Amino acid sequence: MWITVGLALLGLAAAVPSEDRKLSDKATTLAERSTTLAFNLYHAMAKDKDMENILLSPVVVASSLGLVSLGGKAATASQAKAVLSADKLNDDYVHSGLAELLSEVSNSTARNVTWKIGSRLYGPASITFAEDFVKNSKKHYNYEHSKINFRDKRSALKSINEWAAQTTDGKLPEVTKDVEKTDGALIVNAMFFKPHWDEKFHHKMVDNRGFMVTRSYTVGVPMMHRTGLYNYYDDEAEKLQVVEMPLAHKLSSMIFIMPNHVEPLERVEKLLNKEQLKTWTGKMKKRSVAISLPKVVLEVSHDLQKHLGGLGLTEAIDKTKADLSKISGKKDLYLSNVFHAAALEWDTEGNPYDADIYGREEMRNPKLFYADHPFIFMIKDTKTNSILFIGRLVRPKGDKMRDEL
Numbered sequence: 001m002w003i004t005v006g007l008a009l010l011g012l013a014a015a016v017p018s019e020d021r022k023l024s025d026k027a028t029t030l031a032e033r034s035t036t037l038a039f040n041l042y043h044a045m046a047k048d049k050d051m052e053n054i055l056l057s058p059v060v061v062a063s064s065l066g067l068v069s070l071g072g073k074a075a076t077a078s079q080a081k082a083v084l085s086a087d088k089l090n091d092d093y094v095h096s097g098l099a100e101l102l103s104e105v106s107n108s109t110a111r112n113v114t115w116k117i118g119s120r121l122y123g124p125a126s127i128t129f130a131e132d133f134v135k136n137s138k139k140h141y142n143y144e145h146s147k148i149n150f151r152d153k154r155s156a157l158k159s160i161n162e163w164a165a166q167t168t169d170g171k172l173p174e175v176t177k178d179v180e181k182t183d184g185a186l187i188v189n190a191m192f193f194k195p196h197w198d199e200k201f202h203h204k205m206v207d208n209r210g211f212m213v214t215r216s217y218t219v220g221v222p223m224m225h226r227t228g229l230y231n232y233y234d235d236e237a238e239k240l241q242v243v244e245m246p247l248a249h250k251l252s253s254m255i256f257i258m259p260n261h262v263e264p265l266e267r268v269e270k271l272l273n274k275e276q277l278k279t280w281t282g283k284m285k286k287r288s289v290a291i292s293l294p295k296v297v298l299e300v301s302h303d304l305q306k307h308l309g310g311l312g313l314t315e316a317i318d319k320t321k322a323d324l325s326k327i328s329g330k331k332d333l334y335l336s337n338v339f340h341a342a343a344l345e346w347d348t349e350g351n352p353y354d355a356d357i358y359g360r361e362e363m364r365n366p367k368l369f370y371a372d373h374p375f376i377f378m379i380k381d382t383k384t385n386s387i388l389f390i391g392r393l394v395r396p397k398g399d400k401m402r403d404e405l
Contacts, residue, residue, distance in 0.1 A: 023384060026097030027104065031386035033085045034062040034101070038378075038387040039273050040083075044307040046269050046392075055300035055342045055391040057191060059105055060117060063141045064187050064338060065308075066098045067121065068316050070140070071133055071327035076315045083311045099140040105381050105388055112248035114194040115388075117142070118167030122160070122186040125149040127328050150182035164190035164341060171343040175301050184319065184336025185327070191342040193389060195254060195379065197350025198246040201226045206348065210401050211294055212262045212373045219398030222295040224348055227366050229357065230291070231284035234367065240268055242280045243289055243369050248351050251382050255281070256293075258375035265374050265392055272376065288366035294396050295348070301341035308338060344389065 023031075038058035045054055068080040069091065081087045086094050108115050121143055123129065129145050137143040150156045157179065164175045171192040179186070201224040209223035231244040239260045246253045257280070259268050305317050315321045322334035357363055379389040 021104070023104065024097070024100055026093055027100040027384065029089070030062065030084075030086070030094065030097035030101050031059075031381075031384040034058045035274055035385070035387050036085050037062055037065075037083070038390045040311055041304070041307060042272070042390050043269070044310050045302065046266075048307075052394040053298060053300050053392060054302075055298060055344055055389065056302070056340065057117075057189070057193075057342060057389050058387050059102060060119070060189050060191065061304065061340060063098055063102050063119065064189065064340075065313070066095055067119075067137055067141050067143055067187065068313070068324070068335065070095060070137055071324045072316060073323045073325055076321075076323040079313050079315055083308060083313050095136070095140045101384060101386065102141065105384055105386060110249065111251045111381075112196050113252065114192065114196075116168050116171075116192045118144075118164065118188075118190040120144040120146055120163065120188050120190075121327075122146050122148045122188065123328070123333070124183065124185070125151075127185075127333070130327060130329050133327050148186070150179065153179070153182070156182075160186075160188060160339075164188070168192035168343060171345070172299060172341055174299075175339050175341040176303070179337060181336035184334045185324065186337045186339065187335065188337075188339045189341065192345075193342065193379070194345045195252075196248040197348075198248050198250060199226070199228055199353040200350030201348035202353075203348050206295060209292070209294075209372060211396055211398060213395050215262050218401045219396060220401050221396050221398045223292050223372070224295050225290070225292045226353075227288060227290040227358075227363065228353065229286050229362065230289045231281070232287050232289050232367055232369070233280055233284045235280065235283075238268070238271060241367075241369055242284065243291065244281065244284060245291070247379075252388065253380055253382065254346075255378045255380055256369070256371065256375055257377070258369070258371055258373070262373040265376065265394070268376065269392075277378075288363045290366040290368050290370075292368075292370045292372070293346070294371060294393070296344065296346050296393065296396060298344045298391075298393065298396070299342075300344075300391070301339060304338040304340050305335065342389070344391070 065080045065084045069077045125147050148156050161174045165173050167190045172190050205225045210218040211221045212218050233242045242257050244253050244255045309317050316335045319334045324333045325331040374394045376392045378387050
């Protein structure tokens with residue numbers, strides 16, 4: 001099942017505009033916990049030396065943890081809540097809070113973004129899903145359920161990838177090339193997100209430039225350019241820049257964090273946490289900024305099983321310890337894979353810009369934010385104060401550029 005335009009906030013009248021709806025305390029609490037999860041999981045993944053680009057939706061990962069809690073018993077369920085920093089909250093509070101949060105942030109109409117989310121739990125061919133579990137996982141987390149037979153692995157993989165492509169209108173053609181462990185349950189999230197800027201880039205202000213993956217390796221990318229008024233902070237002490245670009249309807253924004261020079265992101269990533277982000281955004285001032293951004297089509301698929309295990313989800317992924325008996329009524333199931341796949345695309349599209357601001361005093365002497373080397377980005381929801389996506393761009397698509405003499 002995929003979430004798209006028109007998904008109504010649970011328990012509230014659909015006629016009430018999303019921006020006017022007040023979030024419940026449950027949803028607000030779970031939004032805050034999902035933000036903690038965002039940084040914890042990002043750091044766990046950033047430690048993986050083989051990983052380049054990262055793209056995560058903490059709200060969707062939180063809903064997957066909610067699903068594990070819903071289907072688990074004893075430590076299997078409590079660990080899922082603990083990874084979400086929600087172990088002190090009762091089950092109904094967690095499930096209803098996450099359901100409201102997910103419904104709110106995925107309201108594409110209110111936020112004027114394109115966001116398609118598909119969530120599916122695959123079980124072995126022998127499984128019979130419990131009726132209550134199917135009903136509640138659909139109700140709270142919009143999960144579909146399917147059996148899969150890995151005796152014909154090629155056919156099974158094709159089925160998963162075709163479902164993901166269909167869910168995302170072809171934007172995400174592949175979740176995985178292989179599944180090593182085929183005797184357990186698979187959680188699969190497939191997403192496509194496209195922001196629409198509050199002020200668009202002019203389509204003629206795009207040219208080919210170099211993006212320095214490292215000091216010795218550069219790829220060619222289309223680069224978009226515009227000058228406008230943005231929230232901006234130059235952290236001179238830490239030698240980095242932070243800029244916030246509002247998206248259409250101004251219910252969400254993109255935040256870019258970039259070191260001043262080409263370097264591995266490890267130094268900046270060590271600074272990154274909820275408190276530091278609050279500090280940076282608190283010091284931002286609206287000013288003229290000349291922004292150059294690569295035009296991005298980013299497709300990333302992660303198997304989060306290992307990383308969630310590192311955060312404390314150890315029993316659900318252990319065949320000998322897992323108790324997911326509320327999924328099927330039998331204690332013979334464990335979580336063998338957690339595939340989290342997303343396609344993110346940003347380009348020049350957005351609202352018409354106000355040409356009258358050019359020539360004003362406030363537009364003089366713009367700061368330069370030239371994103372031609374690796375950076376961290378977030379898509380932050382203004383209303384819920386949650387992070388819809390967090391990631392890093394290290395290696396965009398592009399051909400290696402010839403070395404210049």
